[in-house]
Amino acid sequence: MSKTILYVEDNTANRMLVRQVLEGVGYQVIEATDGLSGIKTAQETNPDLILMDINIPGMDGYEAATRIKSLPELSNIPIIALTAKVMAGDRERALAAGCDGYIAKPIDIDALPNQVAEFLGGMRESITVEQESAYLREYNERLVDRLEKKVQELTKANEALSHTDVMKSRFINLAAHELRTPLAAIHGYLSLLTASDSPVIAHADEKTLQVIEGVVTGVDRLRGIVQDMLDVTRIEAGTLQLRYAPIGLSFILDKIKRDFKNVVAKRQQTMIIADASHIPTMWADGERVTQILRNLVSNAVKYTPDGGTIEITVDMLGGVQTFVAEKPVQQQFVKITVGDTGVGIAPEDQERIFENFYEVRDLERHSTSKTEFMGGGAGLGLAIARGVAEAHGGSLWVESEGHDPEQCPGSKFHLILPLGQLTTD
Numbered sequence: 421m422s423k424t425i426l427y428v429e430d431n432t433a434n435r436m437l438v439r440q441v442l443e444g445v446g447y448q449v450i451e452a453t454d455g456l457s458g459i460k461t462a463q464e465t466n467p468d469l470i471l472m473d474i475n476i477p478g479m480d481g482y483e484a485a486t487r488i489k490s491l492p493e494l495s496n497i498p499i500i501a502l503t504a505k506v507m508a509g510d511r512e513r514a515l516a517a518g519c520d521g522y523i524a525k526p527i528d529i530d531a532l533p534n535q536v537a538e539f540l541g542g543m544r545e546s547i548t549v550e551q552e553s554a555y556l557r558e559y560n561e562r563l564v565d566r567l568e569k570k571v572q573e574l575t576k577a578n579e580a581l582s583h584t585d586v587m588k589s590r591f592i593n594l595a596a597h598e599l600r601t602p603l604a605a606i607h608g609y610l611s612l613l614t615a616s617d618s619p620v621i622a623h624a625d626e627k628t629l630q631v632i633e634g635v636v637t638g639v640d641r642l643r644g645i646v647q648d649m650l651d652v653t654r655i656e657a658g659t660l661q662l663r664y665a666p667i668g669l670s671f672i673l674d675k676i677k678r679d680f681k682n683v684v685a686k687r688q689q690t691m692i693i694a695d696a697s698h699i700p701t702m703w704a705d706g707e708r709v710t711q712i713l714r715n716l717v718s719n720a721v722k723y724t725p726d727g728g729t730i731e732i733t734v735d736m737l738g739g740v741q742t743f744v745a746e747k748p749v750q751q752q753f754v755k756i757t758v759g760d761t762g763v764g765i766a767p768e769d770q771e772r773i774f775e776n777f778y779e780v781r782d783l784e785r786h787s788t789s790k791t792e793f794m795g796g797g798a799g800l801g802l803a804i805a806r807g808v809a810e811a812h813g814g815s816l817w818v819e820s821e822g823h824d825p826e827q828c829p830g831s832k833f834h835l836i837l838p839l840g841q842l843t844t845d
Contacts, residue, residue: 423540424448426467428458428484429502430476437527438471438502445533455479459487462494469540471523474503474514482517482559489518498539502527509555512547516555521545589653596649603643610636648800652776655807662811664840667706669696669754673732676713683721684730687793691717692731699734699754703840708808712816715801716758716833724762725793725828733757737836752839753814757832764829765820773818776803805835813838 425442429435430453439449450465452458454476462470470488474481485499501514504525511522521539523532547555613620613632624632654660673693684691702709713732720730737753765773777799809816814837821829 422446422448423468424450424465425469425471425536426450426452426458426462426465427471427502428452428455428461428476428481429471429473430454431473434473434525434527437529438532441527441529441532442536447533447536455481455484455487458484462488462497463491466493467497469536470497470499471502471536472499472519474501474510482513483563485514485518498544500536500539511545512551512555513559515545515547516552516559589656592649593653596646596653599642599646603639603646606639607643610639645800648804651804651807652800655804655811656776660807660811662705662708664703664705666701667704667709668701669699669734669756672706672710672713673734675710676717676732679714680717680721687721687724688727689721689724690729692729694731694733696734699736700752700839702754702837704812704837705808708812709837712805712808712835713756713758715805716835719801719833720758720760720762720831722793723831724760728761728828731759733759753836754839756835756837758835759830759832761828761830763825764823765818765831766823769823770818770820774802774806774816776800809835809837 425447427435427438427449429438429451435451439451442449450461450467452461456479458470458472458476459479472481472485476484479487481501481503485501488494488497488499498520499518500521500523501511501519502523502525503510503514514522521535521543522545523535610632612618614636615621621629621632651660673696677691677693680691717730717732724730733756735755735757737755806816814835816833816835818831818833820831
């Protein structure tokens with residue numbers, strides 16, 4: 421069985437030459453163009469020997485060799501530095517960094533097969549303890565200097581990203597505020613046009629009525645997007661204001677049922693909503709809690725095929741002890757779960773879906789429908805839902821076995837909210 425050689429080299433001509441020479445004598449050659457891909461390829465292929473160019477971009481050959489030797493599954497693979505000798509001590513530096521041998525460039529194509537065979541046969545080069553100690557000290561100093569420069573670069577990049585993020589939030593906030601004024605005027609005029617006593621409606625034919633209905637739907641959708649944009653910027657800035665009042669959870673769930681009655685009927689879906697009469701009166705912002713559940717149910721409807729099921733369950737959680745004015749109190753919580761028989765969510769997406777503007781689907785296949793199967797949106801609904809939940813002192817997360825449009829494993833969104841009632845222990 422032929423031996424496998426991994427050659428890490430950024431120069432195309434050098435890779436072609438070494439490949440031709442070594443494959444010509446029966447070796448199998450695989451390639452990588454930089455240190456990081458070299459490490460990854462070594463982990464994936466477990467080669468018999470690694471030829472490592474030192475002067476490669478990014479993580480150089482010294483660092484890549486040190487990393488490979490630190491991995492238990494790769495530590496016994498011989499690494500041979502194959503590079504141009506530029507400075508005195510290059511060989512010793514390579515051996516100190518973890519290489520097992522050194523072959524200088526330009527390559528002697530007649531000698532290379534025999535040199536590789538010797539290293540595969542067990543030959544190893546070495547340096548004295550004194551040399552190793554001296555070059556390791558130099559190597560460590562160089563690594564620290566390189567690390568310092570990388571930290572400085574990352575700090576500058578992070579500052580630039582933070583500035584961009586602030587500017588993005590300001591733009592979204594400004595755009596949302598600027599759009600509200602003309603949208604309010606358009607909505608007002610549409611209200612006049614669509615009023616029951618409007619002469620326009622009284623004399624309009626069916627096609628005109630359809631056009632007006634389409635405009636109303638579009639304006640309502642745009643107003644919703646603008647409101648979502650404002651909510652996102654307020655959540656990010658920590659300025660979201662909640663209007664607390666006593667509210668019954670049954671009242672909110674009845675509203676959700678009414679809001680989605682026609683939608684689930686059109687999609688031939690079944691919506692099951694648990695009885696919440698046993699839940700005590702909540703002290704919360706009723707409109708915001710309704711917003712959370714509306715976003716969760718809308719998400720469930722979109723990603724559940726026609727004929728599927730959306731189910732809302734409600735449970736009381738045991739009291740959690742906390743302290744108010746140094747006195748122990750019991751805080752009660754309610755858990756609301758919105759489950760579906762939809763396509764599910766991949767593990768890597770189960771946290772990302774709560775990020776602003778994140779969508780699982782490709783933008784090329786984006787749909788603005790809120791109710792069609794796999795319809796898209798602005799990618800703000802779940803981010804807002806979690807932000808509002810946390811503003812109440814609650815939490816929101818998802819559980820799913822994975823994404824599978826064929827088997828439809830479904831998803832469960834768990835919402836926990838405090839009742840807002842504290843009782844002395």
